[in-house]
Amino acid sequence: MNSNVIDAVREKSPLIHHITNHVVMNFSANGLLSFGGSPIMAKEEQEVEEIVQVADGLLLNIGTAVEQDYKSMIRAGIKANDRGIPVLFDPVGVGASQFRQANVQKLLKEITPTVIKGNAAEIAYLADVKWKAKGVDAVGDGNVIELAEKAFDRYQCPVVLTGKRDVIVTAGKTVTNKTGHRWLERITGAGCLLGTIITSCISVDGDLQEQLKEAVYFYGLAAEYASQLQHVKGPGTFIPHFIDALSYDLTFLKEATK
Amino acid sequence: MNSNVIDAVREKSPLIHHITNHVVMNFSANGLLSFGGSPIMAKEEQEVEEIVQVADGLLLNIGTAVEQDYKSMIRAGIKANDRGIPVLFDPVGVGASQFRQANVQKLLKEITPTVIKGNAAEIAYLADVKWKAKGVDAVGDGNVIELAEKAFDRYQCPVVLTGKRDVIVTAGKTVTNKTGHRWLERITGAGCLLGTIITSCISVDGDLQEQLKEAVYFYGLAAEYASQLQHVKGPGTFIPHFIDALSYDLTFLKEATK
Amino acid sequence: MNSNVIDAVREKSPLIHHITNHVVMNFSANGLLSFGGSPIMAKEEQEVEEIVQVADGLLLNIGTAVEQDYKSMIRAGIKANDRGIPVLFDPVGVGASQFRQANVQKLLKEITPTVIKGNAAEIAYLADVKWKAKGVDAVGDGNVIELAEKAFDRYQCPVVLTGKRDVIVTAGKTVTNKTGHRWLERITGAGCLLGTIITSCISVDGDLQEQLKEAVYFYGLAAEYASQLQHVKGPGTFIPHFIDALSYDLTFLKEATK
Numbered sequence: 189m190n191s192n193v194i195d196a197v198r199e200k201s202p203l204i205h206h207i208t209n210h211v212v213m214n215f216s217a218n219g220l221l222s223f224g225g226s227p228i229m230a231k232e233e234q235e236v237e238e239i240v241q242v243a244d245g246l247l248l249n250i251g252t253a254v255e256q257d258y259k260s261m262i263r264a265g266i267k268a269n270d271r272g273i274p275v276l277f278d279p280v281g282v283g284a285s286q287f288r289q290a291n292v293q294k295l296l297k298e299i300t301p302t303v304i305k306g307n308a309a310e311i312a313y314l315a316d317v318k319w320k321a322k323g324v325d326a327v328g329d330g331n332v333i334e335l336a337e338k339a340f341d342r343y344q345c346p347v348v349l350t351g352k353r354d355v356i357v358t359a360g361k362t363v364t365n366k367t368g369h370r371w372l373e374r375i376t377g378a379g380c381l382l383g384t385i386i387t388s389c390i391s392v393d394g395d396l397q398e399q400l401k402e403a404v405y406f407y408g409l410a411a412e413y414a415s416q417l418q419h420v421k422g423p424g425t426f427i428p429h430f431i432d433a434l435s436y437d438l439t440f441l442k443e444a445t446k
Numbered sequence: 447m448n449s450n451v452i453d454a455v456r457e458k459s460p461l462i463h464h465i466t467n468h469v470v471m472n473f474s475a476n477g478l479l480s481f482g483g484s485p486i487m488a489k490e491e492q493e494v495e496e497i498v499q500v501a502d503g504l505l506l507n508i509g510t511a512v513e514q515d516y517k518s519m520i521r522a523g524i525k526a527n528d529r530g531i532p533v534l535f536d537p538v539g540v541g542a543s544q545f546r547q548a549n550v551q552k553l554l555k556e557i558t559p560t561v562i563k564g565n566a567a568e569i570a571y572l573a574d575v576k577w578k579a580k581g582v583d584a585v586g587d588g589n590v591i592e593l594a595e596k597a598f599d600r601y602q603c604p605v606v607l608t609g610k611r612d613v614i615v616t617a618g619k620t621v622t623n624k625t626g627h628r629w630l631e632r633i634t635g636a637g638c639l640l641g642t643i644i645t646s647c648i649s650v651d652g653d654l655q656e657q658l659k660e661a662v663y664f665y666g667l668a669a670e671y672a673s674q675l676q677h678v679k680g681p682g683t684f685i686p687h688f689i690d691a692l693s694y695d696l697t698f699l700k701e702a703t704k
Numbered sequence: 705m706n707s708n709v710i711d712a713v714r715e716k717s718p719l720i721h722h723i724t725n726h727v728v729m730n731f732s733a734n735g736l737l738s739f740g741g742s743p744i745m746a747k748e749e750q751e752v753e754e755i756v757q758v759a760d761g762l763l764l765n766i767g768t769a770v771e772q773d774y775k776s777m778i779r780a781g782i783k784a785n786d787r788g789i790p791v792l793f794d795p796v797g798v799g800a801s802q803f804r805q806a807n808v809q810k811l812l813k814e815i816t817p818t819v820i821k822g823n824a825a826e827i828a829y830l831a832d833v834k835w836k837a838k839g840v841d842a843v844g845d846g847n848v849i850e851l852a853e854k855a856f857d858r859y860q861c862p863v864v865l866t867g868k869r870d871v872i873v874t875a876g877k878t879v880t881n882k883t884g885h886r887w888l889e890r891i892t893g894a895g896c897l898l899g900t901i902i903t904s905c906i907s908v909d910g911d912l913q914e915q916l917k918e919a920v921y922f923y924g925l926a927a928e929y930a931s932q933l934q935h936v937k938g939p940g941t942f943i944p945h946f947i948d949a950l951s952y953d954l955t956f957l958k959e960a961t962k
Contacts, residue, residue: 209745210468210726210729210745211729211730211733211745212730213468213469214469214470214472214473214634214635214730215730217469217634217635218633218634218681218682218685221631221632221633221634221681222632222680222681222682226583227634228539228542229467229468229469229509229510230510230539230542230543231510231512232511232512232513232545234513234543234545235542235543235544235545235546238542238543238544238545239542239543242542251745252745252746252747253748254747254748255748255750281744281746284744284746284751284754284755284758285746285750285751285754285755286751286754287748287750287751287754288751325742373737374737374738374951375734375737376730376733376734376737376743377730377733419677419935421945421948422738422947422948422949422951422952423734423737423738423947423948423951424734424738424943424944424945424946424947424948424949424950424951425944425945425947425948427682427734427944427947428682428683428685428686428944429679429682429683430682431680431681431682431683431685432679432680432681432682432683433680433682434682435632435680435681435682436680468726471726471727472727472728472729472730472731472892472893475727475892475893476891476892476939476940476943479889479890479891479892479939480890480938480939480940484841485892486797486800487725487726487727487767487768488768488797488800488801489768489770490769490770490771490803492771492801492803493800493801493802493803493804496800496801496802496803497800497801500800677935685940686940686941686943686944687937687940687941688940689938689939689940689941689943690937690938690939690940690941691938691940692940693890693938693939693940694938
């Protein structure tokens with residue numbers, strides 16, 4: 189036996205529509221294909237509703253978004269909300285500019301994410317708590333559980349806060365996760381691809397809390413597995429082996445990282 | 447001896463202008479460089495004619511195109527037609543939205559591709575035949591030869607239809623190809639990069655039918671070779687080894703995959 | 705002991721704001737993270753000043769720039785000049801179109817780069833000397849030292865000219881570098897990532913000449929190291945191992961490539 193959640197993704201191969209940043213498009217698409225889902229990436233405002241119409245999930249990531257991209261995201265998000273398919277929102281570097289802040293506020297008024305995923309600095313910004321950031325990366329090590337719960341309370345939306353300890357908050361329940369590897373911080377888009385993997389896991393039938401937990405746990409375990417391989421000598425060789433590991437069974441990864 | 451077509455590409459190192467989707471730019475450029483050609487990617491409408499002026503071939507791929515990109519593609523395509531250099535058109539996910547359909551119709555009125563390359567669902571859309579698609583990927587296994595020939599008849603344009611069995615239709619001749627590996631469907635941009643490789647092969651002197659056949663055959667063989675290597679353990683590690691294999695001799699790949 | 709320059713980068717982990725071409729974003733970000741810096745990539749004109757406000761260095765690369773991107777570059781560059789943080793300018797394929805030429809002229813009137821980095825054809829264009837180019841790549845082997853010095857004189861700006869022999873010109877001093885490997889010409893973005901690495905090296909305290917020399921020397925050595933590894937069989941497998949090597953100590957690379 190593997191995992192109900194991951195087995196269900198591989199059975200269904202959900203089509204995930206991405207409106208995401210340019211830096212991670214290739215990595216996100218390859219990661220999702222390896223994991224067992226189907227990526228599609230399109231941002232022309234005139235077509236996003238039709239794409240969402242056939243998609244099983246929607247991922248919105250603002251990493252390199254320009255003004256027009258927010259319009260496409262909002263239009264896609266409203267359609268996804270209408271259809272009742274899951275929407276994951278990744279507020280990459282939201283604190284970095286007034287432009288991002290204003291557009292994220294607007295976006296969160298117009299659409300209802302199923303999950304908000306971000307690092308401590310991003311979640312802190314959304315929760316209106318002071319936190320240190322460096323560019324799009326969070327620094328510091330405060331009370332991340334309190335932080336994630338505050339964001340949940342404010343938006344009444346499940347939160348995945350990533351870091352050395354990941355925090356998952358759903359209605360009435362908070363859990364943490366410790367799988368992962370420091371090289372995830374030495375490659376670009378590790379958080380973004382996790383957003384993609386989570387979106388695919390919440391696009392199948394099941395319990396949201398269970399799906400989030402399984403996605404985050406599996407992702408970290410795949411990183412641990414890849415990092416310990418003999419041929420992996422740094423963040424560069426880590427990447428292809430990590431993508432491989434996303435295609436493996438959870439049971440295998442558990443055994444292999446014991 | 448290797449292959450007349452591939453040797454000619456490596457001798458000439460044709461400059462291929464890409465107006466292509468953002469997901470596959472890096473993969474396409476690295477694949478072409480490894481194979482022996484020279485990529486250039488530019489989409490500002492004001493400069494595409496000058497780029498085409500010095501290019502040996504033009505690839506147009508609509509995967510993530512927004513409205514402005516179609517204007518640049520049409521302008522580049524008209525210039526390429528004027529100069530008599532080959533134009534490969536890749537109608538990625540054309541059936542996915544009315545926006546794509548309308549813009550592709552317009553594009554095909556204004557420019558004459560040398561080759562149209564697509565998967566079954568894309569070619570079916572162009573040929574006005576019903577077919578199933580999932581996002582940008584084709585599903586199902588109908589009569590692909592009939593499909594490709596129908597598209598050829600409709601556009602009076604050579605067609606490469608990719609899939610488990612690739613179909614190549616040129617004036618008065620249809621051939622099929624069976625090289626390839628299932629991992630090409632588990633990485634993003636395998637079809638897009640094939641478009642790049644084909645464009646480089648039709649940018650040298652020779653018989654079009656021969657060039658298309660050789661490009662598709664070689665590409666699949668490179669995938670077979672990479673997939674069987676000891677260090678390749680999944681789609682992630684397949685990618686760099688596949689790019690390596692694109693730089694090898696056809697004779698070597700034939701021997702090694704016997 | 706490693707290198708004062710590289711140690712300082714790894715100590716500080718400078719945040720480098722990139723407005724760069726779409727082909728190399730992922731490669732540049734991963735290369736910088738491996739080396740020890742922090743990348744951020746944002747091009748919305750409304751936010752670039754705020755991003756520059758917290759950045760330690762700015763890289764401007766025109767490879768796939770459309771008209772709007774030049775506006776963002778100029779605004780970011782003026783802000784970087786105001787703050788006194790280093791600006792590296794990479795005029796990718798500047799000779800390829802009148803559009804690039806006009807916009808680069810405008811950009812160089814409005815902002816003062818700390819360093820201009822380019823291949824022979826690009827530097828020749830800026831220095832108003834005839835040179836052959838193929839797309840965005842330089843061909844030919846003229847007097848590159850004279851060329852780089854001419855560009856320095858014209859713009860009163862330090863120049864890094866890359867090629868088989870790299871030339872580094874600062875006020876009153878010219879040095880050359882011969883580390884490197886031919887596979888750097890068979891992968892996309894090798895010059896672009898070098899621009900990123902240099903930007904991080906000039907974002908720490910120290911002597912500019914020393915920083916440029918060390919960055920270029922180290923980069924080439926990392927390529928030599930990666931190319932000779934047993935598992936590297938072509939440009940595809942070279943890439944991840946090269947990214948790995950960017951995280952290593954200079955002393956180790958020197959020993960290992962002896």
